[in-house]
Amino acid sequence: MRVLLVEDEPEMASALRDALTAHNILLDHAKNLAAAEAMAADLTYDVMILDRQLPDGEGLGLIPKLRAQGNALPILVLTAKGDMPDRVEGLNNGADDYLGKPFAAEELLARLRALMRRPANVMEESVEAGRLRYDFLNHEASVNTVLLDLTRREVLVLEALLRRFGRMVPRSSLMESVFSMDDEVLPNALDTHISRLRRKLADASAGLTINSVRGVGHLLREEP
Structure with a gap:
């Protein structure tokens, strides 16, 4: 939000x-x-x-x-x-x-x-994708009822990708969803948060992958 x-x-x-x-x-x-x-x-x-x-x-x-x-x-x-x-x-x-x-x-x-x-x-209170369940009201992600330990920025990235699940999210839209106007943002800050989120999803066997197209955006989808 x-x-x-x-x-x-x-x-x-x-x-x-x-x-x-x-x-x-x-x-x-x-x-x-x-x-x-x-x-x-x-x-x-x-x-x-x-x-x-x-x-x-x-x-x-x-x-x-x-x-x-x-x-x-x-x-x-x-x-x-x-x-x-x-x-x-x-x-x-x-x-x-x-x-x-x-x-x-x-x-x-x-x-x-x-x-x-x-x-x-209208916003869904919760969604399921792969083996992950996300609660938008409490900002909690879980796999098989086990909560994922996500930072605030990782949660914001995940929410933005889930809202357009299966579709490419432009990098500019992700930046707007993750950083406020007052934040001091390093050039590779978004990539760092996405990389860490990608690793945590893989470690939890969430059945999801984040695909990136350089200079275009990012896509969250179920693993093949």
Whole structure:
């Protein structure tokens, strides 16, 4: 899952980054509405977390702009304005959900997962490929009920490949799925994560292989 956080408070943004990345969620951070609109236009996100009180205006004003552009990105409004009239205003302006500050990280995660399960954004809770079973909600891969010990980046690679199982995934798409805009990425970082994931799948006898086409992309498929 790739999330766009629109929040101007550094401490809140840092806390949210720690909470979400700990659950294998990739997060990009926009400090104002202008940056958020540009990032939403350039990249594909699964959910936006949107604060209302931002330096360049009311956060709710961004929602009709995105909808007018045909962007149906699910939006969770996160704000200190948590009274009933404020929640109603947010939902009436096109927000998909509303969460008032302060909040528990567990509730935020649950609401993000709920948004991902809505019809327009349907995601399988689990898939099976070869002898591997992957749980998207808990980000866990297992072979014959034995959990694989995967790093966060390896999990993100596996998720991206499983979502297009049997099809070539362009390298640029994998990069977007595995690294946030703030990550310092070495030239061969993606190849290193793919190589380690490939080895772990082989060691676990998962019955899967990752094929690579240099300069094009990568393909996850069942072993012949």
